[in-house]
Amino acid sequence: MLEHLVEWQAGAVTLVPVRKSGLDSWRQTQPEAGRAWMEANNFTAEPGQVLVMPHPEGHAAAILVGLSDDDDPWAFAGVVAKLPLGTYAIAGALPPRQADWAALSWALATYAFGRYKSRGGRDWPKLVWPEHADRDWVTNTARATALVRDLINTPAADLGPAELATATEVLAADHGARVRVVVGDGLIAENYPAIHAVGRAAGAQRQPRLIDLTWGQEDAPKLTLVGKGVCFDSGGLDLKSSANMKLMKKDMGGAAHVLGLALMVMAAKLPLRLRVLIPAVENAVSAEAMRPGDVLPTRKGLSVEVGNTDAEGRLILCDALAEAARENPALLIDMATLTGAARTALGTEIAALFCNDDALAADIAQAGEALADPVWRLPLHRPYRRLLDSKVADLNNISDGPYAGAITAALFLAEFVGPAIPWAHFDIMAWNSTSRPGRPDGGEAMALRALYSVIVKRFGTNP
Incomplete structure (x- = not known):
């Protein structure tokens, strides 16, 4: 590009x-x-x-x-x-x-995703850099967008939890960051039980893991990004239909997004302490799979009844969010291809935003409008929390009814964050279902430009 x-x-x-x-x-x-x-x-x-x-x-x-x-x-x-x-x-x-x-x-x-093409891609005309263009912003935004697209477009056979960890390590090496990966039964030993429960069915070759990237000065303001890394989602024992499973290589789109955003932050050398947490799993079917009705422990200590194994994203995110909240970051952002309900409400081109901080939400919305990166805030309507009540556990991972699915998913995640931390949750499509100029069908970055703008506004830039 x-x-x-x-x-x-x-x-x-x-x-x-x-x-x-x-x-x-x-x-x-x-x-x-x-x-x-x-x-x-x-x-x-x-x-x-x-x-x-x-x-x-x-x-x-x-x-x-x-x-x-x-x-x-x-x-x-x-x-x-x-x-x-x-x-x-x-x-x-x-x-x-x-x-x-x-x-x-x-x-x-x-841009074109040509990894599997036997012939090289087409050549394109070249443009002389326009006068007054911010070359750093253009370069970093283009690279981040391409990273997001490439990761999402890669089939799950070639991008499982291990490969997602490797992609994070490559990015870290480019920018002087550090990566720690907790794998398999290590998740139990280090108290990430929900991540382990979701990913254990995929077997020894595709073990679940928590990918943990850190960058920047330890005493700088803390920005923590959490991305859903379900590298393929069969639905588990609540198996998806073949039509609904077809695009599930994109269910790690949240992870791709936080890596793209991390690239922009690190490339610009923003004055902050960055942490990226990616719970990476494959939601598979085997004798080790979690079952509907199982009760899972979580890192925070809350117990969760599994109402549906296809609501697995929030289960892995809850452990990562609990770890993120432990450090009380100045800003916490999570991104996930979480619910079909968000797409029903807003379509495929607008990122659904849930936020516990009105000023933060307003900043994100304003940046989205200014940067052609549309987001729309949906409510964290607390009375709907009752829809997640469980008779046998602290909460259920789904509600029994067909309504407000995106809101109840966000309310589930809110249980693991706490109200004192400025927090934004994005429920995204991460996919273009049709092609438009500059936005081919396939994996797509959403809210990336808006979020980077807000981060710069809040944390500033290095002189």
């Missing part, structure tokens, strides 16, 4: 952005031959429309690019595939944020 953003090169073809609302006045500034060419080719500056303006010597003098009037951040992503191979430069100096988006959307438009 980033290889398609280049320094100035002689012979770069000029891209001329033209908005539909300003087309008439702009056209009047052009030579008569140019106006005639635009009219002959019906150039109306529709978003994504391109028109090569010929030079008398037979090459392209410039290429007109239609842009929407609403400053669509993905505008240039829709142009890349329409251009011939070559190097292009945007005419004039865009405002800084538009320059950032021109570069980022161009880079993301060239």
Whole structure:
């Protein structure tokens, strides 16, 4: 991706952005031959429309690019595939944020998951870095997004708990972080019983584990990220249908997201103490599988009745969240592909946010709006906590009714956090079901740009 953003090169073809609302006045500034060419080719500056303006010597003098009037951040992503191979430069100096988006959307438009392709991927046109673009932000955001997409797109046969740990170790090595991994029966010894109970059915080759990354100065403000790492979810004994199981390689999307966010934080060398906790399991079926009706211990000491083995994500998260809360971080964020109810409420393109801190929630929502990274806050409606009551344990992992599934899942997690820690829980799709410019179908990063912006706002940057 980033290889398609280049320094100035002689012979770069000029891209001329033209908005539909300003087309008439702009056209009047052009030579008569140019106006005639635009009219002959019906150039109306529709978003994504391109028109090569010929030079008398037979090459392209410039290429007109239609842009929407609403400053669509993905505008240039829709142009890349329409251009011939070559190097292009945007005419004039865009405002800084538009320059950032021109570069980022161009880079993301060239993303492809090609690990299993026998032939190399297609080549793409290159863009000269736009003037005023924040190269560090574009570079780190593009790399983080690609990491998230690559991890989610990788089939579970090649990305189990062990491979997810290895991916974390590779990221850590790149940035001077440390990783500790607690594996298999070590989870029992170190009091992560719910993670062990969910993952033990996958057998010796795919043992459950807790991946624990730390980075930064120990006395800096603490940011802790927790990501659901269910590398494949069969549903357990409450087996999913084949249709619902088809995309379950993406059930580690939360883990992918916190690794992508960690990349951005570490690459920018933000002045904080970062900790990333990923409970990594495969929810499989075997004689060792947990059963509906089993009662599980948890790290916090609360007992949980298993109402449904397909509500396993919250079970592994509860142990990780209890460990995260032990350190009283200045900010705690968890991300998970947790419920279908969140998708029913908000669709596939908006991240559901639950938050116990109104100022934090407002900051995230504002950042999401500003960075084309939509989130929507849903309520932690405390009266619904009664829906998780159990007759035999401290709480059940599901409610008996069909309603408010995303809310009750968030309320379950809240039991393991405590109200004093600023906490944001994201229930995400982590997948594009259709392709759009810069956002191909497959794994997708959600709320990443918004969260990074909020973290910078709260913790600042190094001078």
